[in-house]
Amino acid sequence: MSTNTLVPVLTPDRLATAHTYASYRQLIDALQVEGKTTGTQQSEMLTHYTHLNVQRMQRLDKTTHILPELQAAAQSLKQQYVWLILTEGWCGDAAQIVPVLEAVGQVSQGHINTHYLLRDENLDIMDRYLTSGSRSIPKLVVLRADTLTEVAQWGPRPADAQALFLSLKASGATHEEYAEKVHAWYARDKTQATQQELLALVKRLA
Template sequence: MLDQLTRTITPDLITQAQTYFEYREMVKQLVLENKTTGPNQSEAYLEYTRMAAQRMHRWDKTAKVSPEMEELILGIPPQIWLVITEAWCGDAAQTIPYMNKLAEVNPKIQLRLVLRDENPELMEQYLTNGARSIPKLIALSPGLKKEYFTWGPKPQFLLDRQRAYKLDPQGLSSKEFTEGTHLWYARDKNQSLEKELMDLIKEAFIL
């Protein structure tokens, strides 16, 4: 894995990757221009992007880090959090703002974002059940020699819910299912994401 890592995650990739602020500004500009990232510029994806921008704006204002998580984050060593994403991705809009809140707690965390469709080789290394699902968070040592942990593309509850829906939709349309997903995010308030990241961090650093 380390050999593959050094081939696809290079210092140049990290340098060229966007900060969270740059990513947010890019998405805002895309909305103004009625565009999105990636090859699919359909009206549906443009609407997904508009919704994603609204959700990120809301979470930027309301996402909270618990005192327990704040204490944990302050105790970890320097690292790079590389996130694979796209502007239209609903799950990314719901989770990346919270990752940014964690990075704001500890300046030793360097949060950087890259686009999935511009980095196919990287995405191929981080498939979820064979799918190019995003967002994908990859926590790396500053020298890019070690991968501490990965997370994504969504909290386990939603992965299980999605699997069950594919087996038996139970009369729910795709639109209704998606609306249920975003309602869950709104009610969960990043608590599941926080718990999952907390467990991964504790395991990675034996804290």
């Protein structure tokens, strides 16, 4: 769980080292050319997952349309917020969700500014936002822009996707089996559950 919400989650200097969405994507592409991915662990499997994730993000960048009510809510915020997003290039859930988070920031008319931190390079922050003891990503931490204190958090998946994931894990499904089923869920859902949960979050900020 998170720490004291009156204490800044990170310093302005550290926030300044975070990736933009563009630089995050460029980093992943550059590492792919070298046969690598982000993070401390490297393997052919993780590089393959990253290749699939690049395709997913490219598709979502083109096809994601923010719900009118979510766009309106983001634009009507009374304060500016930092959306701090913990992610890695090899994470399939991140590939399905990060483009949506970025799209919300893009339509917010400056009320929401996205910043991306790699999980494995920022474990001190990641470990404040564990999911049932796991370093599950993506993780969104919403900060007030003026104080960098936490006001909300979300992730790593929409509730229905998380329930499916936990059910499959409990049934003994292999990584390949639950990844296939969870990604099929994302494909059917077309970002709607993610957007509805983000809408609820933004409305709470207002």
